[in-house]
Amino acid sequence: MKETDLYEPCKTLLESQGFEVKAEILKTDITAIKDNYIVIVELKTTISLKLIYQAIDRQRIADKVYVALPKKVIGSRRGSAKDFMNLLKRLEIGLIAVGTHAEVIIETFGFDLKKSINSSKKQKEKLIKEFSLRKSQSNIGGTSGKVMTHYKERVIEVAKYLYLSGEKSPKEITLYTGIKDVPNILTKNYYKWFVRVSRGIYTLTDVGRSEMEPYFLDDMIYE
Template sequence: MAVAREEELYHPIKKYYEQLGYTVKSEVLHCDLVAIHPEQADTVIVEMKKTFNLALLLQGVERLRINNHVVLAVERNRKKSGAHNQRFGDLTELCRMLGLGFMTVTFYKTKPPVIELLCQAGDPPQRGVRRKKQSQLLTEFRERSGDYNVGGSTGRKLVTAYREKALRCAYVLHNYGPLAPREVAAITGYSRSGETMRNNYYGWFDRIGRGKYSLRPDGAAALAQYGDVIADWTASLSSAP
């Protein structure tokens, strides 16, 4: 059940904090909700929006300048499965990284709203550095011979390190005819040439007979499409001492 206005979130959140012993008031110095616990001397500021957006995030960061316990609150709309604001795991981690709390309110037709506090203000991030991904990033960067892509582009095939090596295998087969993997590896300097041709990820290679590979028309077309990559590679070979 989707709400029509963000103020519909106010009363469920107010009730939530009152049940925890807080005194709650709205629109205090432009803060949507302020809750103060008389015994614990704890103050909470809550900023609300129908969906998670940049305005809400910036509002939360601004509120951290006047109070260290700030919670962002949005509706959890179960029907918007494809919407970006439903990536609650990622949004929770973002709030953790910024020192913000994050809660959702789910509305139902026949039962009271349900509030879920996904993280408290000040909770540390849970996702550490992904060492394997970090290693893959550095390896991919090192093994690319140049910069053949355009950052931010979509709908075009990327020139990865793997594609570069497959192109080198295709180039050798195109110029020397059918060869054994060890022969391709010797010319390209790529020790895993046999594995690349055998897996045939791009559909460029044909295994003809035992231990011999030839180039398919799709492979020849790829050489024309990525001619700049091959030109740079062959130029580097000719300039090598």
């Protein structure tokens, strides 16, 4: 079982409790929010000290933190598994077992060290902002490497418009897409998708066109 295999069962569990769920928000595997109450779930296939470190770090910005593991790992009779569960209880970190479905094995009552939370207020606000602005559901929790961010979503919208329209000015792109930071996106050109063909006029590079082609080959319609 891979970490990504744990994602859908955990997502279903949280959604059944009324949470809105998204993956890979500021390096969290799963973030779920309901009425500004934040739950974070870290996905792993093995028990490790690194997992504990990650969960403790997430407590700084979440109201409740769980770790999710395959059911067969949790069901081990070895002393290490039992010690791990006792440690989670002491640290007020919840545990979710994942088999054909996900279920909570250890419940928590939230991390109550207000000083720690207050010291991470900006990071928590950043998490909520990225969560609320993210439109794509293409991310899968537990993914390694590239993930979709709100910034990349905006860059893709600009590139898709240029793919269809050819050469346009930042003003024209802004009017069509509603994206306010188009000039910054074109100037930064993080993904090397854009090129200025004349003063104030931009189009796609060959790299940009090749990156956009799948959106239209799959009959995706730009609105």
